Amino acid sequence: MLLGCIADDFTGATDLANTLVKEGMHVVQSIGVPATKGGMGDVDAVVVALKSRTTPAAEAVADSLAALEWLKAEGARQFLFKYCSTFDSTDAGNIGPVSDALMDALGAEIVVACPAFPVNGRTIYKGHLFVGDVLLNECGMESHPLTPMTDANLVRVLGRQTRRPVGLVPWGAVAKGADAIRATLAELAGKGARHAIVDAVADADLRAIGEAAADHKLISGGSGIALGLPENFRRQGLLGSRPAPSLPTVGGRAVVIAGSCSNMTRAQVARAEKIWPTRVVDPRELAAGHGVVEDTLAWAAGLDGKTPVLIYSSADPAAVRGVQDELGRESAGAMIEHAMGRIAKGLLDQGVGRLVVAGGETSGAVVNALGIYALRIGPEIDPGVPWTDAVGGAVGGKPLALALKSGNFGGEDFFEKALGMLA
Numbered sequence: 001m002l003l004g005c006i007a008d009d010f011t012g013a014t015d016l017a018n019t020l021v022k023e024g025m026h027v028v029q030s031i032g033v034p035a036t037k038g039g040m041g042d043v044d045a046v047v048v049a050l051k052s053r054t055t056p057a058a059e060a061v062a063d064s065l066a067a068l069e070w071l072k073a074e075g076a077r078q079f080l081f082k083y084c085s086t087f088d089s090t091d092a093g094n095i096g097p098v099s100d101a102l103m104d105a106l107g108a109e110i111v112v113a114c115p116a117f118p119v120n121g122r123t124i125y126k127g128h129l130f131v132g133d134v135l136l137n138e139c140g141m142e143s144h145p146l147t148p149m150t151d152a153n154l155v156r157v158l159g160r161q162t163r164r165p166v167g168l169v170p171w172g173a174v175a176k177g178a179d180a181i182r183a184t185l186a187e188l189a190g191k192g193a194r195h196a197i198v199d200a201v202a203d204a205d206l207r208a209i210g211e212a213a214a215d216h217k218l219i220s221g222g223s224g225i226a227l228g229l230p231e232n233f234r235r236q237g238l239l240g241s242r243p244a245p246s247l248p249t250v251g252g253r254a255v256v257i258a259g260s261c262s263n264m265t266r267a268q269v270a271r272a273e274k275i276w277p278t279r280v281v282d283p284r285e286l287a288a289g290h291g292v293v294e295d296t297l298a299w300a301a302g303l304d305g306k307t308p309v310l311i312y313s314s315a316d317p318a319a320v321r322g323v324q325d326e327l328g329r330e331s332a333g334a335m336i337e338h339a340m341g342r343i344a345k346g347l348l349d350q351g352v353g354r355l356v357v358a359g360g361e362t363s364g365a366v367v368n369a370l371g372i373y374a375l376r377i378g379p380e381i382d383p384g385v386p387w388t389d390a391v392g393g394a395v396g397g398k399p400l401a402l403a404l405k406s407g408n409f410g411g412e413d414f415f416e417k418a419l420g421m422l423a
């Protein structure tokens with residue numbers, strides 16, 4: 001293994017893994033810190049997906065250090081701490097405390113911090129993070145329920161999360177290329193800085209930063225910061241030109257499970273229900289104990305299995321509010337997620353081999369219910385969403401092709417497109 005990555009949430013981990021695959025690596029994403037040594041096969045990078053974005057800082061640090069230990073034991077040469085491209089965090093952490101702990105464990109002198117992701121409109125100039133045309137604190141993130149971002153100056157934001165000095169590599173140096181970036185980092189380190197926010201407004205900047213950090217044990221940023229890293233290993237003769245990972249070759253029935261209520265998922269559902277047998281999971285019937293899971297599975301078992309099947313709970317905002325008022329926001333969500341997990345497990349037992357799940361939390365519930373502990377990352381379906389091969393758990397010896405997308409990802413034809421790729 002060349003690159004060991006620690007991601008602070010699940011869909012962010014997939015996004016990073018997908019970027020590394022596009023840059024020519026073979027990648028596995030593990031769900032949490034793997035319980036066993038090895039078992040990931042012939043891979044260039046492993047991305048350990050944690051849930052450490054909003055947990056208490058001490059917990060995030062402990063989980064991240066456990067992930068680091070596992071990656072080190074597997075022989076990773078360089079380490080990447082991946083967080084959101086909107087720098088989602090609070091003054092209590094967790095980007096600062098986790099970076100500090102990883103830096104100490106690896107003996108790193110100074111750590112690049114660069115969440116820029118220009119293709120998604122996240123750019124950094126003079127240390128300020130822009131989302132599209134506006135500053136981070138004007139893009140809606142200022143009212144995020146868990147990590148409100150009210151300051152766009154990342155030098156200040158990170159400075160509140162760590163006692164260690166934070167410096168800036170300005171765009172003037174970045175634009176001159178890797179040597180100038182390296183020189184500026186050395187200068188900052190000479191003045192005592194331990195963290196360096198690095199400006200970046202284009203992919204070329206991220207590639208230059210990656211090149212400049214070739215000798216750094218630890219790098220941190222969004223998935224964009226990974227763009228230049230595979231090339232470093234290639235230059236050193238450590239990463240051969242590999243054939244792109246192939247699509248999962250899995251037969252069996254195809255099912256789409258949608259638990260996201262986002263606009264895009266609802267559009268995807270509206271399109272798919274016109275062409276495929278469809279079943280709605282109704283939260284009120286679930287709450288009333290009407291055997292919804294059993295009925296849904298019996299319905300699916302009675303179909304011919306030739307066409308894909310759609311099972312969804314997705315509803316518009318007014319309907320969701322109504323359900324939440326009646327059942328409580330958290331408990332309604334958890335109840336539906338649990339049901340979707342049980343449905344997925346039952347479908348697997350019926351011989352489903354290809355499964356698409358819409359919704360971040362819904363995906364987490366399905367993966368848990370199936371006991372899957374890792375995903376081998378395959379080709380991309382739509383930006384940020386790859387096909388994967390599930391590893392372990394209830395899948396047992398049976399292969400399962402899995403596409404997990406967060407609510408707003410993918411085009412309207414995502415479900416057809418995804419399953420069409422495997423046909």
Ligand code: ADP
Pocket residue numbers: 259260261262283313314315319320323324332333334335336337358359360361362363405406407408
């Ligand atoms: P996204 O990626 O769009 O955020 P998630 O799966 O993460 O999607 O979150 C959607 C949440 O909404 C889940 O907790 C899910 O159980 C819940 N949910 C799904 N359908 C309904 C519904 N009809 N009413 C209320 N909540 C719902």
